[in-house]
Amino acid sequence: IHGVWPDKQRIMPINCPAKESYKSITDSKKIKLLEQHWPDLTSNQGSAEFWRYQYKKHGTCSVDLYNQEQYFDLAIELKEKFDLLKTLKNHGITPSKTNTVIDVEKAIKAVTKEVPNLNCIGDSSQTMELPEIGI
Numbered sequence: 001i002h003g004v005w006p007d008k009q010r011i012m013p014i015n016c017p018a019k020e021s022y023k024s025i026t027d028s029k030k031i032k033l034l035e036q037h038w039p040d041l042t043s044n045q046g047s048a049e050f051w052r053y054q055y056k057k058h059g060t061c062s063v064d065l066y067n068q069e070q071y072f073d074l075a076i077e078l079k080e081k082f083d084l085l086k087t088l089k090n091h092g093i094t095p096s097k098t099n100t101v102i103d104v105e106k107a108i109k110a111v112t113k114e115v116p117n118l119n120c121i122g123d124s125s126q127t128m129e130l131p132e133i134g135i
Contacts, residue, residue: 001037001075001078004078005061006058006061012058015060017060018056018063019063020063022068023068024048025048025072031048033076034075037079038076059071082112082135087110087111088108090107091110101118108135117133118130118132118133
C-alpha cells in the first residue's frame with residue numbers, strides 16, 4: 001500500500017484540516033497487520049512515522065467517513081480484498097516478465113471491476129516498469 005485517500009472524481013484531496021490529533025497506534029495486533037500489509041519500504045526503523053504521515057496527508061480528508069482506527073482498518077481490508085500481487089500472478093503477470101498495459105488492466109479489472117491507474121516509468125518506446133497501481 002502506498003496510501004489510502006478519498007477520491008472525488010479523480011481529484012485527490014490532501015492535507016485536510018485535522019479535527020482530531022493523530023494518535024500513535026499501540027495495539028500490537030494492528031501494528032503486526034499494518035507491518036504486513038502497509039510497511040514503510042524506505043526505512044528499517046519500522047513504519048509508525050510513515051503511517052502518521054499518510055494519515056495526516058490523506059486520512060484527515062476522509063475523517064467524515066472514517067475515524068483514524070477505521071481508516072487503518074479500511075487499508076488492511078482493501079489490501080486483503082484486492083491482493084494485486086496475487087491477482088497479477090493468477091493472470092500470469094510476474095516480475096521480470098514483459099506484459100502489455102491491457103493485460104495488466106484486464107487482470108486488475110477482473111477483481112476490482114474498475115480500470116486501474118497504472119503509473120509506468122521509463123521510455124514509452126521501450127519496456128517500462130510498473131512501480132505503482134492505483135485502484
